[in-house]
Amino acid sequence: MSSFILDGKQIEFKQGQTIIQAAADHGIDIPHFCWHPSLSISGNCRVCLVEVERMPKLVIACSTLAAEGMVVHTNSEKTLAARNAVMEFILINHPLDCPICDEAGECKLQDYAYQHSVGESRFTEEKMHKDKRVELGPHVMFDGERCISCSRCIRFCDEIAGEPQLTFVQRGDRVTIVTYPGKELDNPYSLNVTDICPVGALTNRDFRFKARVWDMSSTKSVCSGCARGCNTDIWVRSNEILRLTPRHNEEVNSYWMCDEGRLNTFKHVNSESRVSGPQIKRDGKLNKSNWDEAYAAAFGELKSYTKDEIAFIGSAASTCEDNYILAKFAKTVIGAKHIDFPRHIKAGDQDNILIREDKTPNALGAELAGIRPAADGLTFHAIMKAVDEGRIKALYVVEEDLVGLNPAYKETLRKLELLIVHASNYNETTELANIIFPAATYAEKNGTWVNFQGRIQRIRPAVTTIEGDRSLDNLAMSRLDKFGTEFDRWGNVKKMDARPVWKIISGLANTQSGKFRYSTSEDVFNELVKSVPDFSGLDYDVIGEKGAALKKFVNTKTV
């Protein structure tokens, strides 16, 4: 392999790599605004100027190919002077409105102004005034004055989203970004431009002014919106999710996620419609009960039916652990053979970027974990038909809103004698339930999902339930979480009385046998690994932050 010298350190590079890319691969960050590892090279910001020995002038690291024996300096006197000058130029027309700007705290320009600028401006003239608060599209707001014209957003729309919607107009210091006439920034990936914007010019209209970044904690998780399973960070303040951002994983989603997943997969967690505490229906009315009472009631009711009269519905939105315990309970404790889960396929809603037709994050995992009918058991549609015909009298539904899936099921479910539902939010299915167990959402529990590629990925709790404690459970902590007390309004947070499925079903099973002994989802997963060969060789550490491919799928190329 060829190598060159960067600041006295020998760096290996692949043929065709630029200096900045080779440095980035070795964890060295050369300052840059317009360069992005997944976008084409534009070379317009000039912050990455470096000195290369025997070259007459400074060169930009982002578009200069690394060459054998090259000697590059990123901190020489000449480079620093050039970087200061570039920063001074960029800051000429940049407003000093960091206090108002939402990007403050995660702004590249702000960081570089501290690191690479002299801290004083010689520009005494009036700054350029441009349009502020321009609604570029349904989700993105643009502030022309803050823009440093790096063109990352334009290149993103052209190259990644595949829908050219943005462009530069005007010249010199009047240059600004607009949408093409008659168009707006409404591609399904539009919000990614707010992540890659190095300043606060493009902001997320859903998140604008909600919180400062330093007040939030971030938790590594996975998007629940479709079978892609984009890696995400969940941003939480005072036990409330405020935004999701994509997390880099080259195997799954690169640096991106779709707007649908970003905006619509977390609001139910904060919603007013959450179920808190188990509910039992008596005389047509739901009453809050305690867990032990609900376990005993549910178990007693289930036992009063023969195993042919009971069916279990798992969920592709639940984790592998949850589905494994459900299958184990259904098969070994109840002896049921009708067990399946509904598919959420939105035909046609798929592209070759990220979005998948299957709108659940764990269809593959649910099936592998054992949610499939026994040899003589019924599949989901057959189960619903059997319910309609009165052959199945008791239905146990985990984290699925069946009526929401198909309104015709409302009449079907009315025919049941017993309906037990795990639900995080009240919905039309819970209205018909005899017993409701409050389910912890994906943001409140540990677990694993298997995406459509056969890649198993971890979700982690970002929000704590009533039983939880951020520090004891090792959740990400912001400053407010560390020092808040119950007497602070911001410390006195809302917590749900909800549990993950594996815990509820273990409790249910233990009312009789006491054989479901798990204290964490990791215990469940380790048992799953032992009993299902497809998962062999895995544990939570092996899966890690970026997931691992299940053996069966290692060589299947699916991007």
Next chain:
Amino acid sequence: MAEKKRLKDLSFWQKIYIPEIINGLGITLSNMFKPSFTMEYPEVKFEPPASYRGRPVLALEENGEERCVACGLCSRVCPALAIEVQAGETDREKERYPEKFEINMLRCIFCGFCEEVCPEEAIIMSKDYELAFTNREDAIYGKEKLFVPVSQLQDRIQFLRERK
């Protein structure tokens, strides 16, 4: 062992105390004709100097506009985590404003960091030292208690500008 001797034995006049008493009364008497330093609080209020750091307040412009842009720096710098700010969007040129601004006066330690860090000269240490509450809820001052017309704060603003 030799008996310990006093360094100095009291003299006769000292032993009878009378001259010392007269001496003391003399000091009392002379002080009666000097200007007094005490004041009859609460009938007479203490007017602190400009350097005094009383409870932090928010400046309200003459036209009724709030100076604060809810940047959250005071909240960040506060070593006691007394300040909670929730920003919101307005149609004004400064598009950010405090939807909620609360200072927990039980947490506040009157250090003045919030005033020092404020980029808008919006949060200012007032001369108000009369803080009394009977429960924890009352100790949390919201916007209605915090906003004070900027005209009442000129003294302190002047003081701050001189020392910048």
